[in-house]
Amino acid sequence: MIEFFEANKDILLFTLAAGLKVLVFMGGIMGFAALLTLAERKVSALMQDRVGPNRASVFGFAFNGLFHPIADAIKMIMKEDFVPGRAEKLLFTLAPFFALVPVLALFAVIPFGDYVMVFGYQLDLQIADLPLGLFLVLALSGMAIYGVFLAGWASKNNFALLGAMRGAAQMVSYEVVLGLTLVGLLMIYGSANLQDMVRAQGRLLFGAVPAWGVVLQPFAFILFLIAAIAENKRTPFDLVEGESEIIGYFMEYSSMRFAAFMFAEFVEIILVSMLAATLFFGGWQVPYLYETGFIFPGGSALPLDHYLVSALQVGSFSVKTVFFSWFLLVVRWTLPRFRFDQLMGLCWKALLPLALLNILLTGAALVALGKL
């Protein structure tokens, strides 16, 4: 028995570390997504000068609505799980999984920190260190379309199918833009590994400005943000569902099946925020913070403990994620919805040429600077 452990020590340790990281990171994301469902309503209440949900309480303590996500979960589980008689049962059941699983799988490639030394072992703060992480992001986000489409088609309901068609057209179109905006990043970082990309953003430009993606590719960042919100199917691009007047693809869904679609939307908010932070805002990088501590441009230094540095880096990533999540919530309650022709026109006639132009300019700049 002991020999077996000795012989397979590396694999066992790797599995244990990966399992731990999945538990902690995914647990954190699930908790944050649940809080976002409350934050969404609180932000809307704030914008509309209301109080928002504040009634769910435990032993009389409401904490201004903190228990609402739990109450919602209980409500969703207790509701009737209805399947229309004409629906395609198997695909109808599979659709929520198609919507949620690819999005959750994507978190595996996102680095949430550099590394920590635990009992002499180097623990990378990333679940899967894949050389083609960025491509995996594109591949799996493409899979999310099937969740929308299957939900609409399998319901055998004309309105649901219409929503699904709108959704598929929108997501396919904006995915092209999303992919093209990321080409510029690939060109400047020279790697598709997200951890490498974050490390590359730790450099300094002119000895003072952090070489974050947003500094090097400001144009791509704006395009990425627009395309990502469209991929996320949130206002102003919510023609896929449009709760109040357009009927959406999941209209035949109820109970936890519906909750899976709704939860997927909030998990996607976190994913978009984390991707924006990782690709354009230095990921876990803190300006002027290196492995040994702060080294400021003037030359003054502040040495810090390894664990403090790691905590600061994970904290920095969390703060960036929370900021972008808040930003996406605010966008939803600020902008009105596009018309469908405006949506398609924006994508194919404005964003796509601009994304191509960005690639061209990036290439020209790289050649001019002699970096190619």
Place this chain on the structure above:
Amino acid sequence: MILDAAVYLSAGVAALATLLMIFQKNPVKAAMLMLTALLATAGMYLAFSAQLLAVLQVIIYGGAIMTLFIVALSVTPQAWKDKPVPGRAVRVLGLAAAAVLLTELLQVSTVLRAASAAPGFSETGTLAIAMNLFGRFAFQFELLSLVILASIVGAVALASRRTAP
């Protein structure tokens, strides 16, 4: 050992999904089975440690082509009811085409089996593919884009017909 099992498992899933697809009458379900087959093939590439190939398979076939396929299929009236049984001539033609394809496949497979025994097969780096695409085969690669140009012209022609008097 685990990798071998993964190869056989995903290959089995791909073969099974393809068979089911052939006997599936509903076009959208058939397309979903085809998607399963394509994804299983991607899994097989992954087990062969050809990461780039696997990811491209998912992006291009799974993400782009199958999506368009399924969307186009679902708006055709055929997707809402069972297909009418094709006539005898069509069936014979279909079987003949399948037989031709099968013989071709068998011929190619003997060549491929010999090639896979050669060393260096599993190494398909991003850089190596890029070197071939944009270096050795740059002309052929650019020539292929003419196909896309043709399809763009076709799409524009189709789209503008509605507004023409």
